[in-house]
Amino acid sequence: MNTLIFLIPIALFLGGLGLAAFLWSLKSGQYDDLDGAAWRALDDGDDRPEK
Amino acid sequence: MTCCAPGTEGALDLARTAPPPTQELWLASRTVGEGQRQSDLSVPAVHCGDCITTIERALKAHPAIVSARVNLSARRVSFVWKETVKGEATDPSELVSLVRAVGYDAHLFTSAEQAGDDLLRQLIRAVAVSGFAAVNIMLLSVSVWSGADTATRDLFHWISALIAAPALLYAGRFFFRSAFAALKNRRTNMDVPIALAVTLSYAMSLYETIHHGEHAWFDASVTLLFFLLIGRTLDHMMRDRARSAITSLARLSPRGAMVLTENGQREYLAVEDIQPGQKLEIAAGDRIPVDGRVLDGVSDIDRSIVNGESAPASIGVGDVLQAGVMNLTGPLVIEATATARDSFLSEIIRLMDAAEGGRARYRRIANRAAQVYSPAVHLLALLSFFGWLLVNGDVQHAMLIAVAVLIITCPCALGLAVPVVQVVAAGRLFKSGVMVKDGSAMERLAEIDAVAFDKTGTLTLGQPRLVNGADVSTELMAIAGALASKSRHPLSRALAEAASSFSTGFEEIEERPGAGLKAALGDHVYRLGSFVFACGKQAPEPSLDGRSEVVLSRDFEPLAIFRFEDSLRPHARASITALEAQGLSVSILSGDRVSVADALGRRLGVSDVAAELSPQGKAEALRSQAEAGLKVLMVGDGINDAPALASAHVSMAPATAADVGRQAADFVFMHDGLNAVPFAIETSRQAGRLIRQNFALAIGYNVIAVPIAILGYATPLVAAIAMSTSSIIVVVNALRLSRPVKSDSGNVGTPVTARQPMQLAS
Numbered sequence: 001m002n003t004l005i006f007l008i009p010i011a012l013f014l015g016g017l018g019l020a021a022f023l024w025s026l027k028s029g030q031y032d033d034l035d036g037a038a039w040r041a042l043d044d045g046d047d048r049p050e051k
Numbered sequence: 052m053t054c055c056a057p058g059t060e061g062a063l064d065l066a067r068t069a070p071p072p073t074q075e076l077w078l079a080s081r082t083v084g085e086g087q088r089q090s091d092l093s094v095p096a097v098h099c100g101d102c103i104t105t106i107e108r109a110l111k112a113h114p115a116i117v118s119a120r121v122n123l124s125a126r127r128v129s130f131v132w133k134e135t136v137k138g139e140a141t142d143p144s145e146l147v148s149l150v151r152a153v154g155y156d157a158h159l160f161t162s163a164e165q166a167g168d169d170l171l172r173q174l175i176r177a178v179a180v181s182g183f184a185a186v187n188i189m190l191l192s193v194s195v196w197s198g199a200d201t202a203t204r205d206l207f208h209w210i211s212a213l214i215a216a217p218a219l220l221y222a223g224r225f226f227f228r229s230a231f232a233a234l235k236n237r238r239t240n241m242d243v244p245i246a247l248a249v250t251l252s253y254a255m256s257l258y259e260t261i262h263h264g265e266h267a268w269f270d271a272s273v274t275l276l277f278f279l280l281i282g283r284t285l286d287h288m289m290r291d292r293a294r295s296a297i298t299s300l301a302r303l304s305p306r307g308a309m310v311l312t313e314n315g316q317r318e319y320l321a322v323e324d325i326q327p328g329q330k331l332e333i334a335a336g337d338r339i340p341v342d343g344r345v346l347d348g349v350s351d352i353d354r355s356i357v358n359g360e361s362a363p364a365s366i367g368v369g370d371v372l373q374a375g376v377m378n379l380t381g382p383l384v385i386e387a388t389a390t391a392r393d394s395f396l397s398e399i400i401r402l403m404d405a406a407e408g409g410r411a412r413y414r415r416i417a418n419r420a421a422q423v424y425s426p427a428v429h430l431l432a433l434l435s436f437f438g439w440l441l442v443n444g445d446v447q448h449a450m451l452i453a454v455a456v457l458i459i460t461c462p463c464a465l466g467l468a469v470p471v472v473q474v475v476a477a478g479r480l481f482k483s484g485v486m487v488k489d490g491s492a493m494e495r496l497a498e499i500d501a502v503a504f505d506k507t508g509t510l511t512l513g514q515p516r517l518v519n520g521a522d523v524s525t526e527l528m529a530i531a532g533a534l535a536s537k538s539r540h541p542l543s544r545a546l547a548e549a550a551s552s553f554s555t556g557f558e559e560i561e562e563r564p565g566a567g568l569k570a571a572l573g574d575h576v577y578r579l580g581s582f583v584f585a586c587g588k589q590a591p592e593p594s595l596d597g598r599s600e601v602v603l604s605r606d607f608e609p610l611a612i613f614r615f616e617d618s619l620r621p622h623a624r625a626s627i628t629a630l631e632a633q634g635l636s637v638s639i640l641s642g643d644r645v646s647v648a649d650a651l652g653r654r655l656g657v658s659d660v661a662a663e664l665s666p667q668g669k670a671e672a673l674r675s676q677a678e679a680g681l682k683v684l685m686v687g688d689g690i691n692d693a694p695a696l697a698s699a700h701v702s703m704a705p706a707t708a709a710d711v712g713r714q715a716a717d718f719v720f721m722h723d724g725l726n727a728v729p730f731a732i733e734t735s736r737q738a739g740r741l742i743r744q745n746f747a748l749a750i751g752y753n754v755i756a757v758p759i760a761i762l763g764y765a766t767p768l769v770a771a772i773a774m775s776t777s778s779i780i781v782v783v784n785a786l787r788l789s790r791p792v793k794s795d796s797g798n799v800g801t802p803v804t805a806r807q808p809m810q811l812a813s
Contacts, residue, residue, distance in 0.1 A: 012187060015183055033125065036103060036124060040100070
């Protein structure tokens with residue numbers, strides 16, 4: 001019983017963290033262009049450091 | 052995956068649409084502060100990683116551009132630009148031409164399309180919240196089922212109640228709202244039993260928790276909501292995807308025109324602002340924006356999208372033009388005779404509104420099921436309540452049983468049964484280049500028993516093809532090809548395409564709009580065009596078989612006659628045979644001349660041909676078929692088909708269709724091949740079969756589970772297992788549709804041709 005006092009809040013907090021992360025990523029537009037993101041991963045750009 | 056050849060598809064599109072003018076771009080952009088504005092453009096040809104880099108690099112090279120980003124899924128580019136660079140105002144059309152310069156057609160889209168995205172985001176957020184709540188509550192419930200009791204159980208129940216309450220309010224609002232709206236109108240839908248089960252089970256569980264009861268149903272009510280929201284989100288996503296794909300197609304109707312003002316100035320006005328009596332300048336290759344009369348100039352016009360007439364016609368001063376007609380060869384000055392609101396197109400829109408389409412009459416399968424299902428379920432719960440009241444007189448126990456019945460029968464599997472199948476089917480159609488507007492379209496397509504085709508642009512590509520090329524000697528072909536290559540007239544283009552080589556040595560080739568081409572070679576003058584133009588006299592016998600002709604002459608002496616006919620869409624004949632083999636009756640409704648339509652009917656083996664129909668005539672032909680009890684699929688592309696598309700039971704249009712036709716159609720196919728039609732029908736029928744199977748599965752599950760609940764053996768554990776299994780079975784059954792099937796309708800993914808504005812290979 002004693003351990004539950006810690007474990008339940010921890011479990012809920014971690015779950016809530018996941019939920020918050022998902023909602024944030026949704027809001028910041030990370031799911032807007034899944035096809036494009038797949039291609040951008042392969043794009044090397046011009047391979048030169050920006051000044 | 053075909054990779055990018057920037058420039059090829061885009062370049063062809065450039066010839067068709069003019070870039071949006073500066074004022075319009077300025078209006079469409081929105082300010083983002085600090086003297087910067089953001090613009091969004093639709094770029095339908097974007098389809099791979101190279102396209103992204105090419106466009107972004109081209110834009111970022113311009114000093115006014117702050118940032119540019121291509122969205123590949125939506126085929127859009129959005130960029131932020133400075134209003135002024137070093138004191139000079141930026142011209143946004145310059146930025147658009149940057150995109151065009153690297154070979155991609157770019158055009159504006161209306162911001163009304165954004166509205167759909169908001170609802171989708173709300174739904175996804177609701178899925179996330181209910182998923183979070185369901186998992187956590189389930190965690191606590193499992194502990195209860197595995198033996199937690201007394202104080203621990205009560206604590207777990209209380210925590211569950213605390214998690215469930217906000218989740219139900221937040222994620223359940225879609226169902227509560229819809230159920231409330233239905234009840235207010237004294238109707239019932241699938242959402243009524245859902246809302247009722249969720250609310251009652253929560254209230255009952257709270258009561259149990261307060262009184263230290265053994266069973267709480269928090270997990271059931273939240274899991275239920277989670278599953279149902281998945282179904283709802285999938286349904287919405289399917290519509291959204293099709294809509295964004297369709298709206299990113301190039302617009303065929305003009306947004307504005309160059310108006311000649313009284314003091315001789317030119318001014319670009321939006322179509323809506325053009326008044327009757329104003330003079331408009333129409334360049335070769337432009338569409339006529341409003342109804343008008345020719346004041347100056349001669350040209351050839353293409354009416355195919357307006358009335359289905361396949362052959363281009365010559366026009367001159369005094370001729371009347373309808374909005375939407377394409378001006379092919381010469382510049383024209385026309386006088387507007389109507390505003391955009393009163394133009395030909397608006398007449399069509401009025402007819403479309405009047406046509407009560409299959410879409411309005413049709414009630415979706417899920418709603419029809421709900422009409423029977425929800426009263427039955429509620430009656431059952433009520434009966435078990437009174438039944439147990441009679442048996443042992445314990446109100447609380449009777450209430451528990453009634454709630455258990457409601458939860459067990461809650462249409463969880465039913466709510467998933469239809470959307471999952473339809474999403475999988477729509478995904479399969481999407482891969483083959485067929486867009487589905489919504490799920491009801493597939494349900495309607497599955498039950499048709501007749502198909503009516505438009506002719507020009509639907510059965511045919513609307514592009515002429517030389518038929519007697521083999522009869523003409525190579526030298527004459529080379530001469531004709533050399534002349535024809537200088538013209539944009541569709542017949543000339545077809546001729547130039549057919550010629551294997553062009554002869555050289557012509558002095559200046561001159562095009563007479565509305566007549567033909569003329570050029571001198573040595574002492575002789577060659578002419579290519581109508582018989583009157585080429586030979587200087589009336590043709591001895593007018594051609595009656597409905598084919599278009601072009602004559603090549605030397606010094607008015609005819610050398611060769613070229614005959615053309617509209618080229619059939621790929622797989623047209625095979626598709627019609629396939630449709631007839633499926634037991635569908637096929638007919639042709641054409642606005643073109645009888646002779647042309649009949650000739651095509653003979654070529655395709657279709658005997659039921661109606662020609663010279665007005666837009667209204669087409670809609671009436673469909674209405675009379677509907678009155679005879681037939682459910683008709685209309686396939687058409689022109690403005691004149693739009694009322695028929697709206698009044699048919701279900702309708703389909705190629706991607707090259709006029710905007711208004713595309714909006715009216717339930718399905719839009721992107722590839723040239725006509726076999727998209729039998730393929731869509733086949734897939735819809737298969738989806739219909741799977742939906743019925745899923746209904747049978749869901750009902751079978753109820754037949755087993757309901758007696759258990761009524762007898763009082765349904766604990767929360769039993770309910771959770773039963774609900775999840777039935778949902779999973781339904782989803783797995785739906786996924787069977789995504790397996791590649793034996794295709795008897797041939798390969799739908801035919802090669803992309805020039806008229807196709809959009810590539811789907813991604």
